[in-house]
Amino acid sequence: MDFLNNYLIYLIPVFGLVGILFMAIKSAWVVKQDAGDGDMAQLAGYIADGAMAFLRAEWKILSYFVVVAGILLAWSGTTVATSSPIIAISFVCGAFLSAFAGFLGMRIATKANVRTTQAARTSLAQALKVSFTGGTVMGLGVAGLAIIGLGSLFIVFYTMYVKNTGGSVNGEAMAKALDVLAGFSLGAESIALFARVGGGIYTKAADVGADLVGKVEAGIPEDDVRNPATIADNVGDNVGDVAGMGADLFGSYVATMLATMVLGREIVSHDAFGGIAPILLPMVIAGMGLIFSIVGAAMVRIKNETDSVQNALNIGNWASIILTAIATYFLVQWMLPNDSFHMVRDEDAAGAVKAGSLVFTKNGVFMSIVVGLVVGTLMSMITEYYTAMGKRPVLSIIRQSSTGHATNIIGGLAVGMESTVLPILVLASGIYGSYHFAGLYGVAIAAAGMMATTAMQLAIDAFGPIADNAGGIAEMSRLPEEVRHRTDNLDAVGNTTAATGKGFAIASAALTSLALFAAFVGVAGIEHIDIYKADVLAGLFVGGMIPFIFSALCISAVGRAAMAMVEEVRRQFREIPGIMEYKAKPEYEKCVAISTKASIREMVAPGLIALITPVIIGFAFGPEVLGGLLAGVTVSGVLMGIFQSNAGGAWDNAKKSFEKGCLINGEMYYKKSEPHKASVTGDTVGDPFKDTSGPSMNILIKLMSIVSLVIAPHLNNGQRLQKEQPQHSVITHVIKVDKKA
């Protein structure tokens, strides 16, 4: 056990390696499945080519950004003693691994889609196995790379700044190690900005552009191979729902661990790990969660055609959550000491805990983790309620579609606004509860607990678009009815998981931002963020406004990018003879390039707002006003995110309900009826809401928080809220560990 105590830190990346190993095995299994005949293979090839074209174009522009931002970070790292130019290396690692995880996810998704179609020719069980295994590859890749990256860099920086210098684990030395490590999270979240916002603009621009010219002008059906934009449209599904969601959760996963570690540094812990157990804990929990995600994923299977796919997913999901919760209990008991914890800042000069300070135990830490798991689960359930077919909210929109376009819109907006109530109450209770059990460390570890099974969550999320694409390929290839019936079955479940996934992503972004917010306050060396001060209150107002302008820019960008796509499709129909007669292949890659360029150009303005505002406010008005700004952004961003995502989801399912017919005031209405046309208007309005502006709120609030955390040491001349008083017991531990290691 002593051995384990001393080497636990080196074991953390091993969890990640196990994840990557399983990913490789599962990936190889998917690739060796039958990819179908000529037609199917060709269609899938177009989509795969398009996805890679998007990644190449994105990476080209990203590389400029990473170089420029890296140089700025390296320079800024030299300006204060508490940081180092090495932060630039962390940043580049974070950016690279996030991009690499996106690449792996896109690659497997564009291989699993057609193989799922082929598998659906034999049985539903096999189709589920292929599509869900594809999703699992994505989930394990994201979680595995994140743990390997963060864990390895922590070992390096801990060795450099703490172990080799004999510095205090609660003091400046460890703070510097974590400051430099924060660059990793900044890199990951920056890539997420491009992937989520750019991807969101991309997918809706391609969708709307393809529909406007193909369906309306040229009179060819949806997903017709003659439409130059149709591949971009299918690529968009992968770009938005696979890569965008993956980058979003990669960012949240890393940021929650980092924020908990930053707060963990402030905890005085007399543990068997040299006092760094509170810092290691979030990474070890994530590692456990990864292992149990593999176990849970293995439990997702059905035998017969009539088995419930949703049940199979639920069993796997619940298994991974419950197993992780149980394992976490023993982990906390083992890693954390039996005496109580407090923060360094709550000690007086003599090392005694000041009266009125919050003191908590390891059982409190475990309870906070449970709170995080409950919050994540409830958020997903509430999101499902507000966006699911047959429930009150969607039914109310259907009813209001009978009196026209305007009432459909009013109904959807009202549903979206109303849908903020329960999630906010859950979130507020979660903050309150986790703080009650373990202070600000509790808030952060709750977020880390919630994110522990990210691999499983992402597997379920990525399964949806794979099944969706599989259905599209089946339809385009005119496969037999029973095949399409099976893919439709999977697709319907995928719609539900897409909605719950969005709820989970928002909840994780909110808790992550709060954890980062708490970490920021400590690093910035401020004691309060007092909104009774006029300048802090002004910051709160400005922060609250940013999600509104960010949403406005995203929504307008979709409109402009769609117009650019329309121009290109018109040009190809005009200039390339023979497309309509299947004699010439449209230049799919040009549409992909146009959409990619337009989306990346359009996301510059919102991106700059997210990156630069905290820097300007922080340096011009100081850390407390920046804290006010962050609080405003987080509250308003969470609200706007829930409002827009749920309104969009509800509109979407209201429209889909007309496929089987809707009963309104005793009469049945189907597709092409007037109420259906009104519901299509709502769905179109909801598209940028749910796939562009809504989900990008997640990135906005996390990125602004992580930027603030990175610049925090610079705002206050590197002073921190701590006293470097002798902490004998802790230092003894450190020295002991060093000798053995």
Next chain:
Amino acid sequence: MDFLNNYLIYLIPVFGLVGILFMAIKSAWVVKQDAGDGDMAQLAGYIADGAMAFLRAEWKILSYFVVVAGILLAWSGTTVATSSPIIAISFVCGAFLSAFAGFLGMRIATKANVRTTQAARTSLAQALKVSFTGGTVMGLGVAGLAIIGLGSLFIVFYTMYVKNTGGSVNGEAMAKALDVLAGFSLGAESIALFARVGGGIYTKAADVGADLVGKVEAGIPEDDVRNPATIADNVGDNVGDVAGMGADLFGSYVATMLATMVLGREIVSHDAFGGIAPILLPMVIAGMGLIFSIVGAAMVRIKNETDSVQNALNIGNWASIILTAIATYFLVQWMLPNDSFHMVRDEDAAGAVKAGSLVFTKNGVFMSIVVGLVVGTLMSMITEYYTAMGKRPVLSIIRQSSTGHATNIIGGLAVGMESTVLPILVLASGIYGSYHFAGLYGVAIAAAGMMATTAMQLAIDAFGPIADNAGGIAEMSRLPEEVRHRTDNLDAVGNTTAATGKGFAIASAALTSLALFAAFVGVAGIEHIDIYKADVLAGLFVGGMIPFIFSALCISAVGRAAMAMVEEVRRQFREIPGIMEYKAKPEYEKCVAISTKASIREMVAPGLIALITPVIIGFAFGPEVLGGLLAGVTVSGVLMGIFQSNAGGAWDNAKKSFEKGCLINGEMYYKKSEPHKASVTGDTVGDPFKDTSGPSMNILIKLMSIVSLVIAPHLNNGQRLQKEQPQHSVITHVIKVDKKA
């Protein structure tokens, strides 16, 4: 001068009496104008009857509320030493005067409308004179009654609690006087809740209900006397735009004065008024503003048919603002002493000012007032830009109407979200600037300065619906082309003033809430509102969510109330034979009653949220969490108010632009074209946005703040942030004044 110093407090209600005197003169002048021939008079009579029917129905329900709330207040007043059951009397006075001001405004508006139509038969100059004089009556009535009420009650409570007991003007005695006075503001704002929210639901329910049955089912034109709901529709314009706006500004006007007085109590001032100059100042400024509003109103006139009505209004508005600013300069120089000010809380036990405390001078106070005037003006200008025809935002919506309903909606939502940026930056700068010049007292007095010319603002606001009604009557009575040309001219200007008025109302509500927020913190006896504390942060989240559920409830309520109206109109067409042949008079009053009942029933849920949430949060979690809640409500409410009001205004004017034709991509589109139909959808979505949920954000944020202020002494066992140390100089003053008085 000594005489004036001692008796200034008694002069304050005299300002109000002057306003009421002028109101009576102007009202008499309007009433004696020619009310036109039989048809016109009958139509106007229906509208006037309907308006009174609304008021009767409203008052009946309001009286129950006032009695119950009054009893609760009286009981709670007995529970702490710092309050008194007398607060119930203040409350009833505030409620009564607010309702009475609404009655006066509705009465004159329903008389001025038809007289404006008749005046338009002779000249534009005369029509402007009648309609604007009608608006002036409303403005003077609101401001005059507010000053009389607040000023008189302050005299009573000051005499009771301070003068007669020899209590300190900076201490408990004055605090108790102001606590009891806060009931007046609570009463006014409670009535405003019913008037603004209920009125907003009423007007849109009647509008939509009348259109759905009249135009669509029965095939009769808009504003046809055979439609039982048409009178309710016309009444609605008065209910929403006249009475709703009037009650809103009455509430803001009173609340800004009160909040400034509460903060003024905390200021140690060695002035010639016994130390209460900072408390008296906001009321005296309001009195000055009232007088100069009369002067400004007298300057609103034109001579020729081609003169600009907008210019005439602008001249009067600017004259009143500039004259008030100049007068305020001399007022501040006269009333405030030359030595510097500080807050009581910033003194140490020995009476010396603590290091780092904010200290300011009378010039700083004046500068804060200037900041308030500038903020109000800029907010109106920005609102006009975002909602005016021919400007970029509305043009962008027109362009996006060419591709259908959905893109029109997306365009309007993006415009609304974008339109939050500049107002928030102006507001944040205003908070920052006014605090810089005179601390939290500066923030409050800035609001008071901005509200000083409320009488003039309201005159301009109320002129709009009067001109609108006049145009409607002219059209229904089929008067000659030239008459309708003149009323159209006035109506067009009225549309602009409606938009700028909304900008002013939001700005005033925001600054008022902040002033109340600052006052609340002092009265609650807390030193910080630290959002770094988890429970306060949870409060911030919950607060931010409330404007979303409030808006959702308002928007849904319009839909349901419109349905109730549709049922009633159908019933009358079915059961009363001869309506369509003009042989039977429809039961207008039944529609009015249905709409009134529905609107009042529908506003119970949002109203309860506004009234009860602060009470629950305050007593369950304490004043600091309540402070977090208030900050969240205010930030989110201001954002949602601007977003919804401006989106609605922009949609409205995008639709109106099609009346003269819109050029889109080189082609002209007129009414009945496809882009026009899309713009009608946007306008219908915008209706509840701009006339129901958007403006009711004003009431929500003010009412929650005033409720918090009233319960504040109860939250902390009546302890306040002050030391009752001997303040010799001040007390000497008080005694001197007492002897003379």
